[in-house]
Amino acid sequence: MKEKIIDIHNITAYSGSTKVFSDLSLKIETGCNTVILGPNGSGKSTLLKLLSCELHPVYNPDSHLRIFGRDRWNVMELRRRLGIVSDDLQRDYLPGAHGINVMLSGFYASIDTWQYQEFSNEEREKAESVMAELGIAALKERPFCAMSTGQQRRFLLGRALVHDPDALLFDEPTAGLDIAASLHYLETVRKLMGSDKTVVLVTHHLHEIPPEIERVVLMKGGRIVGDGKKSDMLTSEALSGVFDYPLQVVAVNGYFQLLPAS
């Protein structure tokens, strides 16, 4: 049996005073590259916060939220298995942080590096090799705030990859990137899937779903309203219902796009 990366069963969760999830259940196994797709307000960010242990559900006797089979994680330990890449972090680094600081901060799951943190030679070598792999080694001394959004996004991916995690969770991977930068970045995501890392992508944009994603989970109003193969889920009818707007799906070379139906 394959290991479950995410195993959520009947959880209730609040964001502020809003009950976002009521009896939500979702399982994602190793090797099942998945997109969680839903409109604004459907609960995607709340789900990401639950999975990154920033938010805790309200448990009842029948509920659980397990990541790699465990109910409780130390965040640093969890990042070694589940990397999270979100541009939310892009705003959080101090102006003095350089590319290399962003990479090394991954070892402590921290924002930026701090004087009390020590890094071994192995960790520094790993950071260097990941930067080389991602094509960002030449930028390691550049201030993070002086990089393009695409370059920053690669450093944030590198920050997650220093641990060589089994799975990666991407929050709107190409937000803010132009078309070429988006496609270059998605090529990297595709390579990661090809190298046996399981990718879970959370988004409201169809165009950032790489062809290798097999499973689509549709969310609306804090509920899962569809879960299945891409060909069954990414239909004009299903997506018009999810986004409450008459839409037409266009598929070209394994990529999808949404247009108005008329």
Ligand SMILES: Nc1ncnc2c1ncn2[C@@H]1O[C@H](COP(=O)(O)OP(=O)(O)OP(=O)(O)O)[C@@H](O)[C@H]1O
């Ligand atoms: N701090 C908060 N206080 C009250 N309600 C909140 C809070 N955060 C989120 N909500 C509500 O919870 C629901 C789910 O929000 P969430 O941000 O998880 O959705 P989302 O799918 O990530 O949306 P988006 O795509 O716009 O980021 C929304 O109705 C939102 O208004």
